Amino acid sequence: MIPRLYIEADLEVGVASPLTQAQAHYLKNVLRRSVGDRMCLFNGRDGEFDAEIIELKKQRCVAAVKAQIRIQDAEADLTLCFAPVKRGPLEHIIQKATEIGVARFMPIVTDRTVAPKLNIERLQAIALEAAEQCGRLSVPSVSEPIKLAALISDWPAGRRLIFCDEAGDDENAEWGGRAGRAAPALEVLNSIDSNTETWTVITGPEGGFTLAERKLLRDTEFVMPVTLGPRILRADTAALAALVLLQAACGDWRRR
Amino acid sequence: MIPRLYIEADLEVGVASPLTQAQAHYLKNVLRRSVGDRMCLFNGRDGEFDAEIIELKKQRCVAAVKAQIRIQDAEADLTLCFAPVKRGPLEHIIQKATEIGVARFMPIVTDRTVAPKLNIERLQAIALEAAEQCGRLSVPSVSEPIKLAALISDWPAGRRLIFCDEAGDDENAEWGGRAGRAAPALEVLNSIDSNTETWTVITGPEGGFTLAERKLLRDTEFVMPVTLGPRILRADTAALAALVLLQAACGDWRRR
Numbered sequence: 314m315i316p317r318l319y320i321e322a323d324l325e326v327g328v329a330s331p332l333t334q335a336q337a338h339y340l341k342n343v344l345r346r347s348v349g350d351r352m353c354l355f356n357g358r359d360g361e362f363d364a365e366i367i368e369l370k371k372q373r374c375v376a377a378v379k380a381q382i383r384i385q386d387a388e389a390d391l392t393l394c395f396a397p398v399k400r401g402p403l404e405h406i407i408q409k410a411t412e413i414g415v416a417r418f419m420p421i422v423t424d425r426t427v428a429p430k431l432n433i434e435r436l437q438a439i440a441l442e443a444a445e446q447c448g449r450l451s452v453p454s455v456s457e458p459i460k461l462a463a464l465i466s467d468w469p470a471g472r473r474l475i476f477c478d479e480a481g482d483d484e485n486a487e488w489g490g491r492a493g494r495a496a497p498a499l500e501v502l503n504s505i506d507s508n509t510e511t512w513t514v515i516t517g518p519e520g521g522f523t524l525a526e527r528k529l530l531r532d533t534e535f536v537m538p539v540t541l542g543p544r545i546l547r548a549d550t551a552a553l554a555a556l557v558l559l560q561a562a563c564g565d566w567r568r569r
Numbered sequence: 570m571i572p573r574l575y576i577e578a579d580l581e582v583g584v585a586s587p588l589t590q591a592q593a594h595y596l597k598n599v600l601r602r603s604v605g606d607r608m609c610l611f612n613g614r615d616g617e618f619d620a621e622i623i624e625l626k627k628q629r630c631v632a633a634v635k636a637q638i639r640i641q642d643a644e645a646d647l648t649l650c651f652a653p654v655k656r657g658p659l660e661h662i663i664q665k666a667t668e669i670g671v672a673r674f675m676p677i678v679t680d681r682t683v684a685p686k687l688n689i690e691r692l693q694a695i696a697l698e699a700a701e702q703c704g705r706l707s708v709p710s711v712s713e714p715i716k717l718a719a720l721i722s723d724w725p726a727g728r729r730l731i732f733c734d735e736a737g738d739d740e741n742a743e744w745g746g747r748a749g750r751a752a753p754a755l756e757v758l759n760s761i762d763s764n765t766e767t768w769t770v771i772t773g774p775e776g777g778f779t780l781a782e783r784k785l786l787r788d789t790e791f792v793m794p795v796t797l798g799p800r801i802l803r804a805d806t807a808a809l810a811a812l813v814l815l816q817a818a819c820g821d822w823r824r825r
Contacts, residue, residue, distance in 0.1 A: 405661070409806050414798065447800040496825060499817040542670065542822035544703040550665050550809075557810045558817055561755040566798035569752060 316344060316352040317361075317445050319452055324359040329367065330376045337374035340366065352376065357451040360385040385450055389564050390511045392417040394464060394474075395552055396426045396518035402549035407436050409549075411443035411453050413556045414565060420458040421515065424523045431458060461526060465533055473509055475501075475559060476530045477516045477551050478538040495531075495538035498555060502562035505537075512559060516552040572600060572608040573617075573701050575708055580615040585623065586632045593630035596622065608632065613707040616641040641706055645820050646767040648673040650720060650730075651808055652682045652774035658805035663692050665805075667699035667709050669812045670821060676714040677771065680779045687714060717782060721789060729765060731757075731815060732786045733772045733807050734794040751787075751794035754811060758795075758818035768815060772808040 322330055332340070340346045348366050354376060355361040361383040364376040393415045397403055407418060418440070420431055436455045444452040468474070478495040515530070522530070530536050541554050560566040578586055588596070596602045604622050610632060611617040617639040620632040649671045653659055663674060674696070676687055692711045700708040724730070734751040771786070778786070786792050797810050816822040
């Protein structure tokens with residue numbers, strides 16, 4: 314196994330790169346590597362490089378950058394807005410959604426959100442580790458929580474919002490604006506111009522969005538409400554299912 | 570919250586149903602219910618019923634079955650064959666795949682499977698709890714592990730096998746039989762007669778299938794190799810992604 318690590322510094326062939334103390338510890342004490350061993354480095358800007366350990370001490374590691382092995386390619390502009398859930402499913406969302414290809418995590422405060430205090434730094438570390446392991450050339454960002462109403466009122470033009478509307482099968486719901494039932498996610502995604510490249514997926518808390526929140530979302534022009542099958546999915550399952558369908562129907566999972 | 574419980578006995582309006590000791594404990598001590606409280610009962614055969622607690626002691630609960638609220642509908646004949654992974658991701662596969670709609674779990678022993686001993690009873694309990702929570706009318710079964718070669722040689726006629734071929738992007742691979750690269754999962758699924766109703770999805774262990782196993786799978790007529798995007802997915806992410814795509818493209822997630 315060749316270690317694959319994210320660093321902040323610029324990467325250029327022939328330039329030595331210092332790693333962090335934590336990375337030095339990981340290479341030396343966890344992976345038991347030594348001077349002369351190889352690794353891969355990426356920084357989210359310059360592609361991926363083959364590198365070699367030229368100095369390795371308890372708290373210090375320096376790598377010689379040998380050759381570029383991948384160029385930086387464009388990645389999907391895909392945001393996941395999610396109502397924070399309990400720690401296990403929350404960390405699970407971050408790890409899996411990073412593998413699936415999310416670029417940005419935006420925690421959303423909803424009426425039913427039960428999230429005392431989010432440890433953004435820890436979530437960012439989970440995203441980083443998942444990015445290193447899944448072969449991405451970038452690390453998704455994790456922002457501070459914002460309120461649902463603020464998200465909608467400051468919405469950037471041209472961006473689609475896929476709304477996982479668990480209660481979308483409620484035939485008797487009466488809406489102020491756009492009517493009735495949400496359609497199956499894949500049906501909705503297949504109907505969209507597939508060259509759209511800026512996407513947001515929003516999923517609710519355990520217990521779902523309130524009726525007022527659903528109305529706010531469904532009466533908004535850029536929102537596309539979708540359903541995810543006849544069973545009740547947990548919040549983390551719903552988020553990952555919607556992202557998988559979006560990437561498969563409209564994103565980079567279509568590449569051969 | 571109205572509790573929703575699976576029982577083994579037949580369900581019929583007017584007939585009293587005894588619950589298990591564990592269910593009596595759960596209702597009395599965890600949910601703090603008492604005589605007169607309502608619940609829903611299902612058994613995988615007779616649909617779902619509204620019921621009322623008529624006796625509740627420490628180790629004994631009896632419910633009066635009041636009215637049928639859902640009839641038993643046909644569910645997809647969808648099997649997940651998976652190489653067992655570590656406990657966390659393994660339990661995660663069972664829980665999420667039950668929500669997504671799997672009918673049968675078949676653990677598979679592969680060359681790289683690292684699975685000392687599977688606790689089938691515990692996996693079955695996780696499937697049962699997920700079925701109760703997600704509103705299914707059935708509980709998926711979990712079978713004893715079998716070897717990959719035995720799975721393939723005893724394959725039932727007419728059944729499709731969707732093979733998540735992580736290494737499917739290897740352009741230089743040379744195969745004895747059917748050539749080259751796997752195609753994106755959704756592209757493959759969209760090409761299939763959507764009235765096919767018996768499916769199996771197979772996913773590999775951490776580290777993937779060996780080259781010999783990949784050849785065995787890809788040279789077999791009923792196997793459809795698919796890819797799941799350009800990043801390396803963990804074994805549990807891959808299993809759930811493939812199931813989501815199958816249900817959305819060919820299964821009951823298409824229902825409005």
